[in-house]
Amino acid sequence: MQYKKDNVRRRIIEVGKEEYLENGFRGGNIKTIAEKAGVPVGNLYRYFDGKSGLLDAIVSPVYNEIPSIIDKLAHLFISQNLTFGEFVPVLADSTLQILDMYKAELLILVYRCEKTKYGDFIDKIVVIISSLIMNYMHGEPTADQKEFVAIISKSFITTLFDLIRDGYERERLKELINKLIEFTFFNINDRI
Numbered sequence: 183m184q185y186k187k188d189n190v191r192r193r194i195i196e197v198g199k200e201e202y203l204e205n206g207f208r209g210g211n212i213k214t215i216a217e218k219a220g221v222p223v224g225n226l227y228r229y230f231d232g233k234s235g236l237l238d239a240i241v242s243p244v245y246n247e248i249p250s251i252i253d254k255l256a257h258l259f260i261s262q263n264l265t266f267g268e269f270v271p272v273l274a275d276s277t278l279q280i281l282d283m284y285k286a287e288l289l290i291l292v293y294r295c296e297k298t299k300y301g302d303f304i305d306k307i308v309v310i311i312s313s314l315i316m317n318y319m320h321g322e323p324t325a326d327q328k329e330f331v332a333i334i335s336k337s338f339i340t341t342l343f344d345l346i347r348d349g350y351e352r353e354r355l356k357e358l359i360n361k362l363i364e365f366t367f368f369n370i371n372d373r374i
Contacts, residue, residue: 190219190221190225190229191229193219193221194216194219194221194226194229194230194236195236195240197215197218197219198210198215198219198237198240199286199287200286201214201215201218202237202290202294203286203290203294206294206296207233207237207290207294207295207296207298208297210233212226212232212233234298237290237300240286240290241287241290241295242300243287244284244288244291245291245300245303248280248284248288248307249306251280252307252311252314253310255272255273255276256314258272266367266368270363270364271360273359273363274356274359274360274363275356277359278352278356278359281346288343288346289343289346289347291303292304292347293347304336304339304340304343307339308332308335308336308339311335311338311339312328312335315331315334315335316328316331318371319331319370319371320371323374327374330374331374334366334370334374338362338366338367341362342359342362345359345362
C-alpha cells in the first residue's frame with residue numbers, strides 16, 4: 183500500500199511542476215493539479231498542505247542544495263589547482279548535470295516563485311558567487327569593486343537562467359555556457 187501512496191505523491195509532484203512552470207505559483211490551481219494527477223482534491227491535501235506545501239516539496243530540496251553544489255565546485259577549483267581554462271568546461275558540465283536533475287525546479291525557482299519564501303533564490307546565489315569572486319581577488323576589494331562584483335554576478339546568473347529557459351539544444355547550451363563563463367570571469371581581477 184505504501185508503494186501506491188508513493189506513486190500518487192510522485193504523480194502529484196510531477197503535475198505540480200508542470201502547473202507551476204506554466205502558470206507560476208500564484209496562478210497555479212490546486213484543483214487542476216489534482217484533476218491532472220487523477221486524485222480527488224481532498225486526497226491531494228492528505229499528501230501536501232495545499233499549494234504552498236506542494237511548492238515546498240517541489241523546490242525546497244533544490245533551493246537548499248544548490249548553494250552547497252556551488253561550494254563544492256569552488257572547492258574543486260581550489261583543491262585541484264585548476265587553471266581558469268581547465269575549470270570552465272568542468273563548470274559547464276556540472277551546470278548541465280544539475281539541469282539534468284533539476285531543470286524544472288530551477289526554472290520554477292527563478293521565474294515562477296515571486297512573492298513566496300523562495301523569491302530570493304537569485305539573490306541568494308548572487309551573494310554566494312560574489313563572495314567566491316571576492317575570495318579570489320588580489321587584496322581586499324574596495325566598496326566599488328564589491329558593488330561591481332555583485333552586478334557582474336547577477337548579470338551572469340540571470341543570463342545563465344535565460345539561456346536555460348530559452349530551450350537550447352544541449353551541445354549549443356554547453357557552448358553558450360562556456361562562452362558566458364569565459365566572458366564574465368576570465369581575468370576578472372584585471373577588469374574590476
